[in-house]
Amino acid sequence: MMGKILNWSLYALGALSLIVIGVIAWGVISGLHSAESITEEQEQKMQEVNKPTEQKEIVKVHEDGIPTEETFQQQIHNMTHQKVIAAEKWGKQQITPEQIDRLLGILKTIEETERHYEHFDFYKKTLEAWDGGNFSNSVMVHNTIWEWQNGSVGKATGLLSEEEERQYIENNF
Numbered sequence: 001m002m003g004k005i006l007n008w009s010l011y012a013l014g015a016l017s018l019i020v021i022g023v024i025a026w027g028v029i030s031g032l033h034s035a036e037s038i039t040e041e042q043e044q045k046m047q048e049v050n051k052p053t054e055q056k057e058i059v060k061v062h063e064d065g066i067p068t069e070e071t072f073q074q075q076i077h078n079m080t081h082q083k084v085i086a087a088e089k090w091g092k093q094q095i096t097p098e099q100i101d102r103l104l105g106i107l108k109t110i111e112e113t114e115r116h117y118e119h120f121d122f123y124k125k126t127l128e129a130w131d132g133g134n135f136s137n138s139v140m141v142h143n144t145i146w147e148w149q150n151g152s153v154g155k156a157t158g159l160l161s162e163e164e165e166r167q168y169i170e171n172n173f
Helices: 002-036 040-050 069-080 097-110 120-131 138-148 162-172
Strands: 084-086 156-159
Touching (some): 069 097
């Protein structure tokens, strides 16, 4: 009698082990599949943005293309969402080399004019670092703008991993 109970216990333990192994295998395969679901174009943009580029001439924009400082600031803030961990993120704008160049062009256009932004130097330093592929300042940039806007929820607490950034791009762009 004890032998039968022991045999059934071993069978049950074996079956349970197979179920656990199956669940783990399914989780690993699902994780790999979701990592592959980012499009090649999105992957290419992410790689372009994250690598340093040669210095290029930043072109001024037409006067009609100059946003208010509030709008300009919000565009940078929205771009940081691609790079930072935050409980809440309102607004999104994908970081691309073209976007960075466009914003630098706006700064070049307004430099030393009456339309000069109050936080001009902060924006320029931020965008020049990003243009060089350095996004290590993203948490500071996000939280500085967040504080200027009197944020109460959604303070950045760290940088996203490369995989988390891929997931963010996949979900939002």
